[in-house]
Amino acid sequence: MLLMYDFKSVELRWQTRWEREHLYRTADESAKPKYYTMEMWPYPSGDLHVGHAKNYTLGDVIARMMRMLGYNVLHPMGWDAFGLPAENAAIDRGIDPAVWTAENILNMRRQIRLMGTGYDWSREIATCEPEYYRWNQWLFLRLFESGLAYKREAPVNWCPHDRTVLANEQVIDGRCWRCDHLVERRNLSQWFLRITAYADRLLEDLANLSGWPERTRTMQRNWIGRSEGANVAFAVDGMDESIEVFTTRLDTLYGATFLALAPEHRLVGPLKRTVSNERATAIDDFVESLKSKTELERTSLMEKQGVFTGAHAINPLSRERIPIWLTNYVLAEYGSGAVMGVPAHDERDFEFAKKQGLPIAEVIVPLNGESNEPLHAAYVEDGRLIASDDFSEMSSERAREAIAERLTAIGAGGKSVGYKLRDWLISRQRYWGTPIPIVHCPHCGEVAVPDDELPILLPPRERISGEGSPLASIPEFIETVCPKCGEKAKRESDTMDTFFESSWYYLRYLDPHNDGLPWASPRADRWMNVDQYIGGAEHTVLHLLYSRFFYKYFHDRGWVSGSDEPFARLFHQGLVLHDGEKMSKSRGNVVGIDQTAEQIGVDAMRLFLLYVTPPEETSNWNEEGISGRVRLLGRIWRACEPHFDAIRESRHPELSAPPGAESKDEKALLRAVHVVAKSAIDETMSRRFHYNTTIAKLDELVNLMTASSEPTPVMFYAVRSLPILIAPFAPHIAEELWERLGHTTSVHLERYLEPEERALAIEEITLVVQVNGKVRARIAAAVGVSEDEALALALADPNVRAHLNGKELRKRIYVPDKLLNLVAA
RNA sequence: GGGGAAGUGGCGGAAUGGCAGACGCAGCCGCCUCAAAAGCGGCCGAGGCAACUCAUGUGGGUUCGACUCCCACCUUCCCCACCA
Numbered sequence: 001m002l003l004m005y006d007f008k009s010v011e012l013r014w015q016t017r018w019e020r021e022h023l024y025r026t027a028d029e030s031a032k033p034k035y036y037t038m039e040m041w042p043y044p045s046g047d048l049h050v051g052h053a054k055n056y057t058l059g060d061v062i063a064r065m066m067r068m069l070g071y072n073v074l075h076p077m078g079w080d081a082f083g084l085p086a087e088n089a090a091i092d093r094g095i096d097p098a099v100w101t102a103e104n105i106l107n108m109r110r111q112i113r114l115m116g117t118g119y120d121w122s123r124e125i126a127t128c129e130p131e132y133y134r135w136n137q138w139l140f141l142r143l144f145e146s147g148l149a150y151k152r153e154a155p156v157n158w159c160p161h162d163r164t165v166l167a168n169e170q171v172i173d174g175r176c177w178r179c180d181h182l183v184e185r186r187n188l189s190q191w192f193l194r195i196t197a198y199a200d201r202l203l204e205d206l207a208n209l210s211g212w213p214e215r216t217r218t219m220q221r222n223w224i225g226r227s228e229g230a231n232v233a234f235a236v237d238g239m240d241e242s243i244e245v246f247t248t249r250l251d252t253l254y255g256a257t258f259l260a261l262a263p264e265h266r267l268v269g270p271l272k273r274t275v276s277n278e279r280a281t282a283i284d285d286f287v288e289s290l291k292s293k294t295e296l297e298r299t300s301l302m303e304k305q306g307v308f309t310g311a312h313a314i315n316p317l318s319r320e321r322i323p324i325w326l327t328n329y330v331l332a333e334y335g336s337g338a339v340m341g342v343p344a345h346d347e348r349d350f351e352f353a354k355k356q357g358l359p360i361a362e363v364i365v366p367l368n369g370e371s372n373e374p375l376h377a378a379y380v381e382d383g384r385l386i387a388s389d390d391f392s393e394m395s396s397e398r399a400r401e402a403i404a405e406r407l408t409a410i411g412a413g414g415k416s417v418g419y420k421l422r423d424w425l426i427s428r429q430r431y432w433g434t435p436i437p438i439v440h441c442p443h444c445g446e447v448a449v450p451d452d453e454l455p456i457l458l459p460p461r462e463r464i465s466g467e468g469s470p471l472a473s474i475p476e477f478i479e480t481v482c483p484k485c486g487e488k489a490k491r492e493s494d495t496m497d498t499f500f501e502s503s504w505y506y507l508r509y510l511d512p513h514n515d516g517l518p519w520a521s522p523r524a525d526r527w528m529n530v531d532q533y534i535g536g537a538e539h540t541v542l543h544l545l546y547s548r549f550f551y552k553y554f555h556d557r558g559w560v561s562g563s564d565e566p567f568a569r570l571f572h573q574g575l576v577l578h579d580g581e582k583m584s585k586s587r588g589n590v591v592g593i594d595q596t597a598e599q600i601g602v603d604a605m606r607l608f609l610l611y612v613t614p615p616e617e618t619s620n621w622n623e624e625g626i627s628g629r630v631r632l633l634g635r636i637w638r639a640c641e642p643h644f645d646a647i648r649e650s651r652h653p654e655l656s657a658p659p660g661a662e663s664k665d666e667k668a669l670l671r672a673v674h675v676v677a678k679s680a681i682d683e684t685m686s687r688r689f690h691y692n693t694t695i696a697k698l699d700e701l702v703n704l705m706t707a708s709s710e711p712t713p714v715m716f717y718a719v720r721s722l723p724i725l726i727a728p729f730a731p732h733i734a735e736e737l738w739e740r741l742g743h744t745t746s747v748h749l750e751r752y753l754e755p756e757e758r759a760l761a762i763e764e765i766t767l768v769v770q771v772n773g774k775v776r777a778r779i780a781a782a783v784g785v786s787e788d789e790a791l792a793l794a795l796a797d798p799n800v801r802a803h804l805n806g807k808e809l810r811k812r813i814y815v816p817d818k819l820l821n822l823v824a825a
Numbered sequence: 826g827g828g829g830a831a832g833u834g835g836c837g838g839a840a841u842g843g844c845a846g847a848c849g850c851a852g853c854c855g856c857c858u859c860a861a862a863a864g865c866g867g868c869c870g871a872g873g874c875a876a877c878u879c880a881u882g883u884g885g886g887u888u889c890g891a892c893u894c895c896c897a898c899c900u901u902c903c904c905c906a907c908c909a
Contacts, residue, residue, distance in 0.1 A: 042908095119841050123850070169838080193848050193871080213830095214829080214830095214902085215828090215829045215830065215904080216829095218828065218829060218907075219828080219829075219904060221828095222828065222829095222904085223828085223905080225908065227906095227908075227909090229909080246908090246909065247909060248908095249909080260909090269884095304907080325861070328907095329909095330907085330909080331907080331908065331909090333908095334908045334909080335908075335909070338909095339909045340909080341909095343849050343909090346909070347907085348826095348907050349909085351907095417909090418908075419909085420905095420908055436866095455866085461909065505899075510895070537903080537904085540904080541904090541905090611837090611838095611849075612849090612850095613838075614838085614839070615837095617831095617837095618902090619837085619855090620836095620837075622836095622837090622850090624836095624850055624851065625836090625837070625849075626850095627850075628848090628849045628850055629849085631849095631864095632845060632849090634863090634864090635864095638864090676904085690847095692837095692838075692839085692848085693838095693839070693840095693847085693848085694850035695848080695849095696839075696847065696849075697847090698848095699847095700848070703848095706865090720848055766844070768844050770843085770844095770889080770890070772889075772890090773843095773888095773889060773890045774890090775844060778844065787831090796903085800878095810889090811889060812887050812889085813890075815843060815845090818843060818844090819844085820888090820890090821843080821889055821890065823889050823890095
């Protein structure tokens, strides 16, 4: 794989020049239309590999294309720098996470530049800097003021060994990912953001996000999980309490034969006090047995279990007295944590009732059918009601309405909407995150830290033990006075989930040095929304949903205007495998940026990543495939090199209008130049980004250019155009060629080549002649050949005649300049 | 169990209702060379001497014409998963 140019020195030289000349700095004021494009920022974990390069290369090509098409392009980069890996590295190696993070940022910034990307580095931000997390705290306080940030007890994953909560992702098979101890569920007081208040808007506005992949919208829709149903209140027999349940099948109310409660239900305690000691012990045992189980284990991996509380509830309509059970299959965090058990018409309740010997009461039968008794399985379809007082004979649909009305009338429930979406738990008992700016005062309660005291700085920490809540163990941090009453008080020791930072960073890029506000609204007015956002599909729900929530809140506060969605268009790039396998440190098959730049150069890397697959597909890195792109770069160089001197000495290195082409070859060459330009522009403007097809057309152009070295005007034109055509894709060799042709300014400041109809036009077409839909002849014809002329040409063809074979011509279909289909019988 | 995406040569892929396999990788043949590398030129879905026939996961359908649109099925991958 030998190149005719020294890619390493070429790439280094131009990267240095770009940086020195601040080539990619974006002006806030411009007469050009704005285009805001960004890739999801990286976590500074150490080294970048070619998988990162696929993401940043795609974003870079789009930014460069739009810049060359006359847009004022904003293309920023920053660091999602808080989080667990830094903290764990600090625990393992006994170093300060700030130092570890800063070193990684330094290295990764170098590697991102090494890829030849054009970012406006003057806007670089990192979440672990006080200048950034100060505004995290400021935004938290606004949410707190608005009642959208609140603290409450909630069941969380708790590792008794490490004495800290864990994210769901950090619980593997019910055990702590670090120490392998069994994880418990604990009720702990935690900070939440009330994202559920925006559930309906987050759901409804998905319909307008036409620039988002359908599957992403579907997944968000499912995650929000809106379902329409009803609440029903069951009075507890002998107690001044009632149990509320949520159901989407109100029509089955008369079939409820028991109530099922989650072990965490608020009435478990009160109910226990009304029953015998024996029963109370059984309840305790049951609750205790589930305590150490995660929700996953409890709901998916275990069989349905339960214990009878000894208490009964009254069905508000039938007045039937039904037993109250505790079960493992009811989720405490969904609905009210209690369901009515209708075994005849719900598979889960059927399974549970069979196991516990509970009665099964059939109340729905097929519309035109009869009872299915005895039931061997739950009948879950809609149908006709039976054994349901005056609702009997109604359809399920009608009964749901009628029963809801009756419940409302007697004050025992009514229509209601349930969501799977739960409030966002943002508390972390961790060190390396944004401190939550709240003071706990024994007299005043939870008190907001005044704005002028921000930021609450993260205290320096050279050593972290990994046990317990790090901030809680630092008295200098915790001990403070109440901002309201001045008495002794304690600071909140939790830090924020790092998704908080990434929910608004696209706004900070617009105004990164503002020390009075997170961003100034006029900046947002000018730049938002993000025109194109690019990142992995793994963030489909979390980051992209949280960002939408934040942006809607900002919109409600009047801090941003226009649309209340942050990302107009979204693109998920596919993974990069290495010889068909996922890249991982343990496999030892990670293809790093440094080694790639060293061995083949980053222009070749970029071309390969763009060429091997459409960007949304999974691509496969393999050495053989790359050699094709390395060869292409060599051929590009050899196509241009013979003409450097002649073009430079002509003293007219700038592009003029395409020259007139005389011969067939010249016309083909001229056309090939414009075909590349058209493809590059079409793929960009259509937001399809299938630059693999553009580069295939570039291959064809270069094949034509290397076929001859005749110094014709068309050849000169092609050589002069080539650096512009390839500038977005292979920015270094483009710049080098451009300079060798006699230019003194950067090729990246040029306008992209405008495709011209005259150059793209073809004079001769291949007319495909079909007989009864099968191709029987291919005839060369002039563009614009008339149907009659085409018919005459076709009928003159012996093969066509043979297939017509004297049959009657019934019909003919003519597609101008393409095809003539003769239908005969 | 629910939802989503996708199935085209030895491989990556192109073609989104009109010439299936552009472009590239691998392979084969040749040129250049003392030789090799690099480079350059040619061949490259299957069957058939050929005219042709078959071929885009499988089976149907719509159409003058289907990789493309519709229905059913099979397979793979991804996401969610006892959500009442």
